[in-house]
Amino acid sequence: MHLEENPQGKTEESLDPQDWESMKNLGHRMVEDMVEYLRTVRERPVWIEPPPEVQRQFQAPLPTSPQPPQNVYDDFRTLVLPYPTGNIHPRFWGWVKGTGTPLGMLAEMLAAGVNPNAWGANHIATHVETQVLAWCKEMLGYPLDASGLLVSGCSMANLVCLAVARNAKAGYDIANDGVRPEAARLAFYGSVEMHNSIQKAVELMGLGRSALRKIAVDADYRIDLHALRTRIAQDRAEGFLPACVIGNAGTVNTGAIDDIASLAELCKKEELWFHVDGAFGAFAALAPESKHLVRGMELADSLATDMHKWMYMPYEVGVAFVRNAEAHHASFSVPGAYLTRAERGFSHSPMPFNEYGVQLSRGFRALKVWMSLKEHGVEKYGRMIQQNIDQAAYLASLIDATPELELLAPAPLNIVCFRYVRAGIPEETLNAVNQTILLHLQETGFAVPSSTILNGRFALRVANVNHRTRREDFALLVEEVVRTGNGLLALSS
Amino acid sequence: MHLEENPQGKTEESLDPQDWESMKNLGHRMVEDMVEYLRTVRERPVWIEPPPEVQRQFQAPLPTSPQPPQNVYDDFRTLVLPYPTGNIHPRFWGWVKGTGTPLGMLAEMLAAGVNPNAWGANHIATHVETQVLAWCKEMLGYPLDASGLLVSGCSMANLVCLAVARNAKAGYDIANDGVRPEAARLAFYGSVEMHNSIQKAVELMGLGRSALRKIAVDADYRIDLHALRTRIAQDRAEGFLPACVIGNAGTVNTGAIDDIASLAELCKKEELWFHVDGAFGAFAALAPESKHLVRGMELADSLATDMHKWMYMPYEVGVAFVRNAEAHHASFSVPGAYLTRAERGFSHSPMPFNEYGVQLSRGFRALKVWMSLKEHGVEKYGRMIQQNIDQAAYLASLIDATPELELLAPAPLNIVCFRYVRAGIPEETLNAVNQTILLHLQETGFAVPSSTILNGRFALRVANVNHRTRREDFALLVEEVVRTGNGLLALSS
Numbered sequence: 001m002h003l004e005e006n007p008q009g010k011t012e013e014s015l016d017p018q019d020w021e022s023m024k025n026l027g028h029r030m031v032e033d034m035v036e037y038l039r040t041v042r043e044r045p046v047w048i049e050p051p052p053e054v055q056r057q058f059q060a061p062l063p064t065s066p067q068p069p070q071n072v073y074d075d076f077r078t079l080v081l082p083y084p085t086g087n088i089h090p091r092f093w094g095w096v097k098g099t100g101t102p103l104g105m106l107a108e109m110l111a112a113g114v115n116p117n118a119w120g121a122n123h124i125a126t127h128v129e130t131q132v133l134a135w136c137k138e139m140l141g142y143p144l145d146a147s148g149l150l151v152s153g154c155s156m157a158n159l160v161c162l163a164v165a166r167n168a169k170a171g172y173d174i175a176n177d178g179v180r181p182e183a184a185r186l187a188f189y190g191s192v193e194m195h196n197s198i199q200k201a202v203e204l205m206g207l208g209r210s211a212l213r214k215i216a217v218d219a220d221y222r223i224d225l226h227a228l229r230t231r232i233a234q235d236r237a238e239g240f241l242p243a244c245v246i247g248n249a250g251t252v253n254t255g256a257i258d259d260i261a262s263l264a265e266l267c268k269k270e271e272l273w274f275h276v277d278g279a280f281g282a283f284a285a286l287a288p289e290s291k292h293l294v295r296g297m298e299l300a301d302s303l304a305t306d307m308h309k310w311m312y313m314p315y316e317v318g319v320a321f322v323r324n325a326e327a328h329h330a331s332f333s334v335p336g337a338y339l340t341r342a343e344r345g346f347s348h349s350p351m352p353f354n355e356y357g358v359q360l361s362r363g364f365r366a367l368k369v370w371m372s373l374k375e376h377g378v379e380k381y382g383r384m385i386q387q388n389i390d391q392a393a394y395l396a397s398l399i400d401a402t403p404e405l406e407l408l409a410p411a412p413l414n415i416v417c418f419r420y421v422r423a424g425i426p427e428e429t430l431n432a433v434n435q436t437i438l439l440h441l442q443e444t445g446f447a448v449p450s451s452t453i454l455n456g457r458f459a460l461r462v463a464n465v466n467h468r469t470r471r472e473d474f475a476l477l478v479e480e481v482v483r484t485g486n487g488l489l490a491l492s493s
Numbered sequence: 494m495h496l497e498e499n500p501q502g503k504t505e506e507s508l509d510p511q512d513w514e515s516m517k518n519l520g521h522r523m524v525e526d527m528v529e530y531l532r533t534v535r536e537r538p539v540w541i542e543p544p545p546e547v548q549r550q551f552q553a554p555l556p557t558s559p560q561p562p563q564n565v566y567d568d569f570r571t572l573v574l575p576y577p578t579g580n581i582h583p584r585f586w587g588w589v590k591g592t593g594t595p596l597g598m599l600a601e602m603l604a605a606g607v608n609p610n611a612w613g614a615n616h617i618a619t620h621v622e623t624q625v626l627a628w629c630k631e632m633l634g635y636p637l638d639a640s641g642l643l644v645s646g647c648s649m650a651n652l653v654c655l656a657v658a659r660n661a662k663a664g665y666d667i668a669n670d671g672v673r674p675e676a677a678r679l680a681f682y683g684s685v686e687m688h689n690s691i692q693k694a695v696e697l698m699g700l701g702r703s704a705l706r707k708i709a710v711d712a713d714y715r716i717d718l719h720a721l722r723t724r725i726a727q728d729r730a731e732g733f734l735p736a737c738v739i740g741n742a743g744t745v746n747t748g749a750i751d752d753i754a755s756l757a758e759l760c761k762k763e764e765l766w767f768h769v770d771g772a773f774g775a776f777a778a779l780a781p782e783s784k785h786l787v788r789g790m791e792l793a794d795s796l797a798t799d800m801h802k803w804m805y806m807p808y809e810v811g812v813a814f815v816r817n818a819e820a821h822h823a824s825f826s827v828p829g830a831y832l833t834r835a836e837r838g839f840s841h842s843p844m845p846f847n848e849y850g851v852q853l854s855r856g857f858r859a860l861k862v863w864m865s866l867k868e869h870g871v872e873k874y875g876r877m878i879q880q881n882i883d884q885a886a887y888l889a890s891l892i893d894a895t896p897e898l899e900l901l902a903p904a905p906l907n908i909v910c911f912r913y914v915r916a917g918i919p920e921e922t923l924n925a926v927n928q929t930i931l932l933h934l935q936e937t938g939f940a941v942p943s944s945t946i947l948n949g950r951f952a953l954r955v956a957n958v959n960h961r962t963r964r965e966d967f968a969l970l971v972e973e974v975v976r977t978g979n980g981l982l983a984l985s986s
Contacts, residue, residue: 055620
């Protein structure tokens with residue numbers, strides 16, 4: 001046997017470049033282009049629809065042969081870069097999309113270069129994530145001995161937290177036996193305004209959406225506490241097992257914040273798991289003049305939030321916290337012979353993150369958080385969040401002062417829902433006009449708000465988690481909406 | 494009302510740099526350092542334990558004030574960069590960890606700069622992901638009209654696929670009603686060698702791990718088809734509802750590949766959902782001399798795999814495919830008023846990816862896949878995967894030819910489990926010796942294999958999804974293991 005010989009006579013190859021210098025030069029070109037791209041974002045339209053001839057390029061067949069990385073980058077520059085979501089632009093306020101930052105962008109390159117699997121062994125990514133989670137707890141006022149996990153986003157954070165709630169409240173070994181309605185007809189509660197990821201989680205967890213009680217809201221879109229208490233009592237009387245209340249720290253429609261402190265108290269009294277969905281609103285805790293809005297959040301049994309929204313980090317990074325770390329671990333730790341932890345060496349794991357969530361392989365999300373918090377410091381984040389809230393109040397005040405505009409919901413936080421309106425115009429027409437205004441704003445690349453329906457009314461919806469937005473952008477928006485609405489009504493009259 | 498005035502007299506600020514040139518220069522420094530870091534990776538130890546004084550730095554308090562990005566990067570260079578997982582090194586073969594590539598690293602920067610939310614509206618990320626999914630189907634021979642989704646990794650892909658299986662096979666509206674054992678005691682099947690993410694998924698989905706039948710394997714660690722058939726029949730006789738079989742295309746312990754074609758046939762006959770967990774093994778489909786090993790995979794009802802493993806992409810990117818796209822969509826589409834799709838404009842969504850999985854906010858994972866496939870072309874990936882398989886066979890042949898070493902399982906793919914052995918040494922001592930050899934390899938930074946237990950024997954486990962590995966690395970490994978084992982036994986005798 002000639003072990004030295006390569007029997008097939010093949011040369012060994014790798015995916016590394018032949019020419020490292022030219023890869024380096026390509027990297028320099030990218031840095032030059034991308035930093036410039038960010039610097040000049042305000043000068044471009046918010047959004048440009050990918051034209052049909054560009055869309056067609058994405059039906060090209062699977063590449064079989066190699067091509068120079070420079071050409072690949074040219075494809076990126078011509079086919080991808082001009083047609084982004086637009087959420088990095090100062091006039092993007094659709095849904096709740098974060099903006100990202102230049103250093104956040106560079107941090108993602110560093111993370112992908114080191115390319116660790118942050119499942120929790122004895123290497124630095126574990127320490128970075130541990131520190132970042134401690135910092136997050138401190139920012140949110142959450143107990144420092146709670147368990148935590150960085151996840152893909154708040155949908156996942158909600159799922160992780162609610163799974164722990166389900167398991168902790170079932171009263172039997174549900175992880176082994178599965179959902180047994182004859183033993184425990186678990187019921188979860190949240191307002192009609194809660195995020196659809198909650199329903200997704202409840203369906204996925206095998207409870208069924210029938211187990212999710214959607215409680216009415218008051219005029220401010222906050223959960224009606226009386227209705228909640230009534231429903232819990234009724235459920236108990238009917239043999240259900242009330243298990244968990246979901247409180248909203250910032251609803252996605254209007255930014256409403258449930259009475260978190262009262263919900264915490266109710267849950268304590270009723271012995272229910274209290275989960276807070278604070279996808280964006282949780283970080284209002286940093287805003288000097290608004291932190292009272294989320295008071296009580298620190299009492300939650302679990303807390304889900306995002307850092308790619310109101311912490312302005314690039315996608316993806318959400319966070320799940322669970323007050324009872326043991327219960328958290330019990331819900332997601334499944335042994336594997338090849339995953340045994342060791343007393344020493346590489347597998348001496350200070351914190352097995354994979355045992356706290358769905359993912360085993362986990363990227364280095366923590367690095368961009370670590371670097372961003374160091375770059376700006378928490379006080380600046382507090383000021384930025386307060387600025388967004390103040391800007392939203394400014395927009396609301398502009399709307400109030402403009403006869404052709406109408407606020408459709410209170411704007412307690414950073415979301416403003418409004419519409420163009422004129423006396424004597426039927427509701428149906430107003431809905432159509434506002435829908436057209438929205439399309440006009442988007443299709444001209446002027447601004448990207450999104451929309452929602454409030455009490456049957458089509459609302460233009462501005463969610464401001466944008467660190468690049470200035471008050472002048474909102475003044476321009478108001479002007480453009482009025483101008484467009486007037487034009488449309490003149491046209492149709 | 495003086496709307497122009499800022500009542501608090503605050504200046505508006507942003508998270509953008511004051512000095513764009515210096516941010517650009519920092520980016521250039523990073524590119525220079527990181528490409529060099531990748532070029533020279535072979536010259537460094539695979540792994541260095543973060544020393545206590547470094548670990549202590551990660552207990553520093555939450556930063557309150559800003560600091561120059563250059564200083565933050567210096568922290569990265571001194572505290573993070575020297576202590577990576579090591580999986581980018583040519584002698585890292587622990588668990589199943591991908592290597593990443595230089596262009597993959599740069600692509601992550603581009604993705605974070607554009608920073609789209611790839612949930613599926615009318616912007617370019619949607620088109621890139623759609624194309625990448627089509628390319629993946631083509632590579633794996635999977636039907637082109639199947640639905641697909643990029644996810645965080647194969648744990649998530651398994652969860653997504655199995656949730657669709659559960660819902661499709663329940664025979665009633667399980668998403669609404671929840672798991673109802675009195676109506677359908679669903680049973681899932683896989684071998685004892687299946688990945689623990691399957692059990693995690695089954696627990697999370699509310700079926701309970703008791704619903705997951707762990708079927709015995711043959712001497713080659715492949716599922717025992719006879720035992721499987723017997724158990725299904727028995728379950729039917731006992732009133733269970735057999736629902737889904739999980740086939741392994743590459744088990745994590747030994748790289749065994751179940752008889753996929755026979756499983757597909759069995760599932761068709763028994764009307765069961767057939768899911769293939771091909772976390773790494775699925776891409777053996779690209780390897781010219783090994784693709785027959787995964788024949789039949791294209792018949793699966795769902796298929797889960799990773800591209801950050803054997804496709805050498807940076808973390809994170811997994812893929813979930815479901816043959817019945819309707820069933821897939823039905824399992825994860827939950828309406829939301831603020832998510833309404835429009836006929837035109839930004840919300841005219843060609844493919845609402847958020848309705849096919851857990852995540853609503855989704856990063857631009859697709860870009861690194863798109864750029865990498867263009868850079869290398871699929872033929873090169875095929876050669877690289879074949880090279881890893883050939884290298885594993887080479888290692889197995891070295892072990893065979895070395896009296897002090899023993900293969901502990903067949904090595905049909907890219908995983909080699911072996912140990913140091915000497916006649917007349919008790920099993921317990923051998924286990925301890927091999928454990929010490931493993932720690933020695935890791936702690937000297939020479940190599941990072943991981944370990945597993947096979948029939949009570951502690952095995953050194955080499956999983957080769959590393960494009961930087963050369964045969965000489967395996968020759969060095971064999972030499973070092975023998976030398977270390979001999980030294981330990983001499984020491985202890």
